[in-house]
Amino acid sequence: MNDHVPSLDAIKRYYGEVLKSSADLQTSACCIDGAPAPHIRTALDHVHDEVKARFxxxxxxxxxxxxxxKVLxxxxxxxxxxxxxxxLVEPDGSVIGVDMTEAQLEVARxxxxxxxxxLGYANVDFRKGYIEDLRTADIADASMDVVVSNCVLNLSPDKPRVFREIFRVLKPGGELYFSDVFADRRIPADLAADPVLRGECLGGALYWEDFRRLLASIGCADARVMERRRLAINNPDIESRTGAIVFCSVTVRAFKLDLEDRCEDYGQAAIYRGTVxxxxxxxxxxxxxxxxxxxxxxxxxxxxxMLSQTRFAPHFEIVGGKSVHYGLFDCGPSIGNGDELPANCC
Ligand SMILES: C[S@@+](CC[C@H](N)C(=O)[O-])C[C@H]1O[C@@H](n2cnc3c(N)ncnc32)[C@H](O)[C@@H]1O
Structure with missing residues (x-):
């Protein structure tokens, strides 16, 4: 990946020069709704105001x-x-943040x-690099327990490459947990090319079905939705251009595990120990x-x-193995399970 890919340069300009704080956003897409969970609220109390203003x-x-x-x-x-x-990873864990925009990294650093x-300790490292090629930030194969991302993957002009990179750097049993903007249809080319729509995380929004196909193509057959919420755009000009397209913020979890593309019944049960x-x-x-x-x-x-081959294993007792198969399991709407989200994905 080089700095001359036009759409990446436009995104860099948007986050490096056009936006100085969340007050400069032209829509409400890159915003959150509602109060954070108590443990996150407590952690946020320790975060510098300038960092919070550029969220x-x-x-x-x-x-x-x-x-x-180890979180990326x-x-x-x-x-x-x-x-x-x-x-949250505590002093014996560590966090690496990767971004391509120097002005953003300058504030972070x-x-x-x-x-x-x-906090009385330092366990964060900010690295300049591209999410399409995490070697630019020196991220090794199978080195991360958890990869997170907040409203970024939609911006990439090469999403298959990003997801392949994520699964390269995750350890076996590691987790991708991300929030992003999804749309209920493929975004028309003129909107996708518009620098403001792109920068506001709408032009590159992931179409739910293409996302599901993409994950399946790289071997991730069963990702799970944590939360979804319809996005308000709150900008009449932009709304008149996006018309009937429905945009949602969705938080997704996917593990680096060899899972089946349907939920199968082996007669197993899980008991949560209450220890998270x-x-x-x-x-x-x-x-x-x-x-x-x-x-x-x-x-x-x-x-x-997902409960026994990941970091959640100590927190669950799993009863039974996979030696006997009882047919399909009615697991509800996971995205690789044939039961897709409602068409409007919200
Ligand atoms: C919508 S902002 C979100 C920033 C941050 N996650 C937050 O929640 O405040 C998108 C960020 O992704 C970065 N970004 C976009 N495309 C990127 C790419 N291909 N490689 C690395 N960083 C990228 C931008 O520089 C920008 O800082």
């Missing part, structure tokens, strides 16, 4: 049970999520000392799997693997 995320891609993990934030911007994550002093610190009473694997502490729940083979 352009559309969700909260911060999963539970991060203690001691793609398109980290001014570092707001990295500084939250640095507290300028406040490293402030956060080191505030942020979730003593119930653990949400996705928007339709809620595990109450101590209560056995029947699960498909993919869900059993």
């Amino acid at each position: 352009y995320g559309c969700g909260s891609p911060i999963p539970f049970a991060l203690g001691g993990t 934030d793609l398109g980290c911007g001014a570092g707001r999520d990295c500084y939250v994550l640095s507290q 300028r406040h490293l000392g402030f956060h080191r002093e505030k 610190a942020e979730a003593p009473h119930a653990f949400m694997l996705d928007d339709h799997h809620r595990f109450e502490t101590g209560k056995a729940m029947t699960v498909c083979g993919n869900t059993a693997d």
Whole structure:
């Protein structure tokens, strides 16, 4: 990847020169809705105001049970999520933020000392690089426990390359957890090429079905939706151009596991031990799997693997193996499961 790809240069200009804070955004797409979870609110209290003012995320891609993990934030911007994550991975974990825009990285790096002093440790590293080629930021194969990203992947002109890179750098059993802008259809070429629409995270929005096909093509057969919310654009000019297109912010989780493309029934059950610190009473694997502490729940083979071959393994007891197959399992709407999201994806 070089600096001369026009659309990447336009994105760099947008985030490096046009936007100085979230007040400069022309739509509400790169904004979040509602109050953060209490543990994130507490962590945010320790983040520098300038970093928070340059937050352009559309969700909260911060999963539970991060203690001691190595986390990579793609398109980290001014570092707001990295500084939250640095507290959640604790001193023995670490966070790397990658971004291609020097002006964003300059803000992130300028406040490293402030956060080191505030927290009493330093475990964040900001690197210049491209998410299409994470070797530009020196990210090795199978080196990351968790990859997160907040409102960035839509901006890439080469999304297949980005997802291949993510699965290259994840460890086996590692997790991709990201929030991004999705659309209920492919974006027409004139809108996709418009620098403002692109910069505002609308022009490059992922069409849900193409995203599902893309993940399947790189071997990820079952990703799960955590949250979705319809986006308000709040700009009459832009709304008149995007017309009936529905945009959503969706938070997705996908594991680097060898999963099946349908949910299959092996007669397995999972019991949550109640040991994830942020979730003593119930653990949400996705928007339709809620595990109450101590209560056995029947699960498909993919869900059993997500709970037993990842960092969640110590928190679950899995009853049964895969030696006997009982047919298809009615698992609900996962994106690789044939039961697609409603057409408008919200
Ligand atoms: C919408 S902002 C989000 C920033 C940050 N995640 C946040 O929540 O504040 C998008 C960021 O992604 C970066 N970015 C976009 N495309 C990129 C690419 N191909 N490689 C690296 N960084 C990229 C931009 O420089 C910008 O900082």
